[in-house]
Amino acid sequence: MEFSSKLLENAVNEVSMLPGIGKRTALRLVLHLLRQPDTQTEQLAEALMKFRNEIKLCQSCHNISDVALCEICANTNRDGTIICVVEDVRDVMAIESTAQFRGLYHVLGGKISPMDGIGPHDLTIESLVRKVKEGEVKELIFALSSTIEGDTTNFYIYKQLEGTDVKTSTIARGIAVGDELEYADEVTLGRSIINRVPFENSLKTS
Template sequence: MELPSKYLQRAVEEMSSLPGIGKRTALRLVLSLLQQEKREVVGFAQSFIDLIEHTKMCKTCHNISDQEICGICSNPNRDKSTICVVSDIRDIMAIENTMQYKGVYHVLGGVISPMDGIGPNDLNIDSLISRLEPEGALEVILALSATTEGDTTNFYLYKKINSYPVKVTIISRGIGVGSELEYADEVTLGRSIINRSPFDLNISN
């Protein structure tokens, strides 16, 4: 796509590098920005600069945060004995929207996927294991997507955690096989958490 300005060309290329945005959509978005007041566009750009410069990953759970420890981990009203394991930060947002969970979280940063070159050492698994005893964990909830990679990761985590005096549970399969957690509706996801079951029962089934 040949554009009349090298600056427009670069802006479109940068915009189209984002997930789910093709060249045509990127061009439409960039042209829309050009039609805005300069102060609005500068404010828009500054919000992303601030995001990169000032946000952190929580040292405890790897959630996004403005502080060293995120608001969930530092909240005295959260149940620290229950840790919900998710693959992505977006999954925390989805579960929080259900208002059915009062424990804490742990973000793996992905799932085991040999096809994509992602192994256990590429995920935040060791930091999960290191939390179990200091935080007095009584239950670890596996809330990964119902995919082959998610199931593989669930089983790996179960084998790692099983030697600890911690109950390992898994959210119910109200979420369709192959579905990503973030796309489940709030009611379905909330019920899946409430109706979670011991992981070893799912193995035998």
């Protein structure tokens, strides 16, 4: 790409460092800003800087938060005896949007993945185990994605908890609500039969 302007080139280079954004898209975005009032660029730059510099990780669950203890952990109406273990912040948001879970979370920050050089000590597993050993927690729900890495991570945590009497469970895998059986993959369909639930349970909507 031939740039007639260093300022433009710089802006395009920086934007194209974001994942999934190539040079052409970056150019389109940057030129779009030029057609908008300059306050928009200002607000964008400021929001990103403030976010990056002021955001905290909750000292208890490692969810991102504006304060030392996140909204969810600080909410005394939530049940601190049940903890849902997730990979990252987006999973917390996804589960929160269902309004079906009133316990707390623990954000691992990823999955154990030797291929990517991520070991147990790169995640927040130690603080989870410590929390369980302190005795308040009665149940852990593993809500990691069902990949080899996810299963490995679940199992690693499970082994670390030997000797405690915490209950562990994983979220149910099965046919998505509204999906046709014939299009489901065999593994999912198979699991949905093995893990069938009493019919009365399926009548509950909330």
